[in-house]
Amino acid sequence: MRMEQLVALCKRRGFLFQSSEIYGGLNGFWDYGPLGVELKRNVREAWWHNMVTAHNDLAAPAGAPEPYAMTGLDCAVIMHPQVWKCSGHYDLFLDYFVDCRESNRRYRYDQIAGRWVECDAQRVFVTSYQSGDDAAAEIEQKALKFFKLRAKDKDRLRWEPGVTTLDKVGETSRVVGPDAKSLGTLTAPREFNLMFETYTGAVRDESSKTFLRPETAQGIFVNFKNVLDSTRLKVPFGIAQIGKSFRNEITPRNFTFRSREFEQMEIEFFCRPDSSAAWYRYWRDRRFRWYVELGLAGERLRLRDHDPDELSHYSCGTADIEYAFPFLAPGEFGELEGVAHRGDFDLRSHMEGKLVRAGDDFAVETDEHGRPRYRGSGKDLSYYDDETQQRFIPHVIEPSAGADRAALAFLCEAYNEDEQPDEKGVAQKRVFLKLHPRLAPIKAAVFPLVKKDGMPEIAKDIYAALKPRFPAFYDEKGAVGRRYRRQDEAGTPFCVTVDSQTLADGTVTIRDRDTLQQWRVPKDACAEEIRARLG
RNA sequence: GCGGGUGUAGCUCAACGGUAGAGCAGUAGCCUUCCAAGCUACCUACGAGGGUUCGACUCCCUUCACCCGCUCCA
The missing domain is CATH 3.30.930.10 (Bira Bifunctional Protein; Domain 2)
Known part of the structure; x- marks a missing residue:
């Protein structure tokens, strides 16, 4: 998906x-x-x-x-x-960050390690985003590179004592960023406070x-x-x-x-x-x-x-x-x-x-x-x-x-697509949310199979019986297949349908969202039937 | 916050410096006896704000949102 x-x-x-x-x-x-x-x-x-x-x-x-x-x-x-x-x-929750204009990277202000070094009358602060000994080693390498020196010329670098962090330096114009080659590419520190004030x-x-x-x-x-x-x-x-x-x-x-x-x-x-x-x-x-x-x-x-x-x-x-x-x-x-x-x-x-x-x-x-x-x-x-x-x-x-x-x-897990035959037997893509019945927004939809022959009246009575007990939905418009599919997409686990047999014997069908299987129950029993399956 | 991309109807996508179009979805009606059927009609859009221009959805600037990468993430 x-x-x-x-x-x-x-x-x-x-x-x-x-x-x-x-x-x-x-x-x-x-x-x-x-x-x-x-x-x-x-x-x-x-x-x-x-x-x-x-x-x-x-x-x-x-x-x-x-x-x-x-x-x-x-x-x-x-x-x-x-x-x-x-x-x-x-x-x-209060952090300071600096951005590097050259590398387009962002760093925690207080976690940039660095050391002052001078060579040929130029004094710069060379940095690393490593910590501890890794930082010291990287800073040394970067200093050589910045001044375009070979390793054997490292005596020409005049180091000031101690590795410190950028927030102790204050300004960034003479700083070489952790991933930068040139000087002064870091922005001024900006405050990010994760708490709303x-x-x-x-x-x-x-x-x-x-x-x-x-x-x-x-x-x-x-x-x-x-x-x-x-x-x-x-x-x-x-x-x-x-x-x-x-x-x-x-x-x-x-x-x-x-x-x-x-x-x-x-x-x-x-x-x-x-x-x-x-x-x-x-x-x-x-x-x-x-x-x-x-x-x-x-x-x-x-x-x-x-x-x-x-x-x-x-x-x-x-x-x-x-x-x-x-x-x-x-x-x-x-x-x-x-x-x-x-x-x-x-x-x-x-x-x-x-x-x-x-x-x-x-x-x-x-x-x-x-x-x-x-x-x-x-x-x-x-x-x-x-x-x-x-x-x-x-x-x-x-x-x-x-x-x-x-x-x-739950929504991601519920999202499903399958293929089900339409009324002509042609496979049609179906999107349905296979939500656990406890999580489904609507527990049951009630349909008259067609909008005549007294079916809507019976369906409305069933809807009225379900609604006080759990979220239910009534729909009588258009083809029943379309109504089923709409409920599938909303994750409704059960659909109750009043058909011509209901008129004869008072039973309705209940349709399962995941299997599309239908079974008949007496219309007065369908609230309890669904309730029992809601988990 | 940086870099790249994208913004047109509810959704998916067109077109054009000069009247914005389609399919699907939706609504209403007819028809319909179990899985997005059919017919008829209808509704709905250029993300926002500026600028250029006689005229901007189209060109430019700014901004907002979304996506990807970075960054961040108790």
Whole structure:
């Protein structure tokens, strides 16, 4: 399947529209249309139902170390700015970049290594985008090349001591870029802040600056104590939240995959430190199965454990659930969900202040006066276990899923083409969305075979009986084959048709979207018949 | 943000410095007894803003969006 076909179908049938399309669109933002809003609601509801509503707090599900409780939360998008300073987003989401006019490459400003060198009365800063010894070696090579010297003439280079980074140099006119041959090809550094800023209250100054959340997780951490104090929950338990997050991505791309406004479905699961590894494995496998059960069953879905050097600064174990989206190169996968073992990093950060790694542990980051760089709340977020009479800071397992990415993956997987004979027996191409019935926007369509003989009246009664129970659609226009095909394209799993036999014995046909098979049921039983097949 | 490409109807594609056309889709009606049938009629477009010109969809500039590559990606 080519991605353009799916994008065209999504627009044609009302799954997804570009945001503000009549004004030319806005990069990185998307709107869900009449069918899309139902699909996405179904994704959210399947997640919330499976993770929270239907969870039995008293029994351990298969693979879980012990019984655990699940509850929910719905936090504000805008939170106290200190939340983002302590979480690390304020510093880490703020990057400086320089571009090279010669190589057309972009570099992190603080990651360009370089060294001053002088030759023939010309002093330049030669750089490399490598790090450590690789950088030193490359800088030496590049300096020789820049001054057009042979290796044996390297004594003519007068090096100043120490490799440093470009951000310590300040200006770029005497800098040789990492992939450039000439001088001064780098632009001035430009700031990229991945957090959207806004101002709270009528006065716009530094003190009123706030941020749209770049993830929903922090709202859960800062409410950890509130939930504990208001619910009598005991560790282990999880708090779920679904909500919008915002990241001012440099390059939104690939349909809705990387959007600037997106919806997350996150669980923060709090457990005893000594059992956190077992819980991490449980959630990794449990979340993977969720996608499989909703239809991402093939080779395009995979579970991938991160390499140790790939882990985030807080994490001691992360696995991605990934899907081979059609817009990616063959063999490449895009992240649907990350399941991370976050240790006690988050709760400690909001107690003590922003943490940085110190050996195997973390310590509060300090400023030049030795005080915390960003002060925490000072509130005690530890947990007292009545049974063991121990106090500890719970460890956190975080399964963090993208609702829009999941919806997109389900659409990609559902897109199918086959050939079915038309009324003359000639094979015709058919496009259909093989969505899991739980995800399908419309569960059933009701048709009179023809628009006469009292069939529309019976069909309308059936429609009226279905509609209060699940999304249904009525259509009496044109040939029935065309009506079937339209529903196939919308992913409707079942079509109910009133025909002449209905007039005689009160039965109707039910047609299956994937197999095209039909069977008869009494017309009063078709709501229950369909309900039973919705899963 | 850089380089390359593309913007005409809901979709796929034409044409032309001087009245924008087709197929499919859609709507209405007729017909139709199970898989995009037929007939009739109808609806709908030059991404946006400037400039050149008597006249611009066409030429030029700017901008926006999409695609590919780079870059980035908790």
